[in-house]
């Protein structure tokens with residue numbers, strides 16, 4: 002089928018209207034086809050090793066070889082229309098009383114419980130900048146709504162794989178310092194939302210948890226985990242340092258040496274180990290996890306809301322100032338870490354890992 006230049010322009014406009022992120026591979030393919038269709042075969046200089054975002058883009062364009070401009074235009078249009086039809090055919094089934102006003106979350110409010118579900122299952126619920134901001138927004142909403150307890154959980158096989166490492170990837174070498182400063186402001190604000198949250202906050206850890214998804218657990222009031230959940234804080238592997246107040250809460254919860262095994266030496270805990278160390282409140286068999294946990298949550302949600310909120314605030318008020326200080330210090334350290342070769346090389350290695 003022959004496509005006109007007008008069809009090509011139309012596809013370009015349709016792409017801008019897509020809501021879902023199609024993933025890195027598809028985006029690179031679209032980039033390459035667009036360049037081939039508009040400029041022909043790639044004959045620009047290959048970017049350097051460290052400039053790995055532009056290098057990945059160059060590789061994708063080069064891989065099209067001598068594909069004609071018409072051929073590239075046709076493939077581009079076909080790819081865009083497949084993405085558009087995939088998205089429009091998806092009917093959002095949301096439970097009665099739910100509201101899905103977020104791009105990266107599914108927030109439902111029912112039976113006095115507001116559930117904030119991390120909803121980027123294709124990337125193991127990795128937290129990108131959009132999700133950081135939407136979680137803060139959802140917490141602000143939940144603090145004011147008529148819920149008695151608030152739940153954070155994950156969609157899919159993972160609870161959350163921590164910070165989206167693309168947050169550090171799409172930064173040009175000249176903008177690293179500015180990116181680190183912005184990241185530190187965002188992270189501090191994000192963690193403060195958990196320190197200051199006024200209602201009982203319960204983590205329903207449905208699967209493996211990594212990085213910041215684990216460290217902020219020290220700021221939750223209850224942590225229920227499926228027995229298939231694991232808890233991993235690979236910070237030194239990533240050239241980074243602890244966040245989420247874990248440099249203070251973890252030693253308090255589990256003792257300095259157990260906290261050190263996790264935060265310095267990358268030890269991954271099973272759900273049972275995390276429970277034994279006090280990070281997790283209870284572990285449930287995966288096949289009855291949701292049923293057992295939600296039976297408890299519904300009981301909690303029928304208790305007097307003000308008594309629960311005031312009791313929670315009493316418990317947390319003793320440490321709030323300290324937690325804000327710790328959060329500020331951790332973010333200052335990370336600002337320096339994110340500009341280090343140790344961190345940048347670790348992120349490069351992640352995106353260049355073999356996926357055999």
Ligand SMILES: CCCCC/C=C/CC(=O)SCCNC(=O)CCNC(=O)[C@H](O)C(C)(C)COP(=O)(O)OP(=O)(O)OC[C@H]1O[C@@H](n2cnc3c(N)ncnc32)[C@H](O)[C@@H]1OP(=O)(O)O
Pocket residue numbers: 024025026123124125127128133162163164165166167168183184185187188211212213214235236239241244351
């Ligand atoms: C504003 C800045 C604030 C910063 C706050 C600091 C926080 C500290 C941290 O959170 S550090 C921890 C960061 N997270 C990680 O290092 C985990 C990285 N991911 C993995 O190691 C693995 O993906 C896994 C172990 C979580 C899962 O492995 P598995 O083999 O089961 O699955 P895949 O690797 O194929 O993953 C499926 C796709 O999802 C993408 N993805 C997964 N996790 C992340 C992530 N954290 N960031 C970005 N992308 C992630 C993965 O790349 C695959 O995508 P693809 O299909 O397009 O290749």
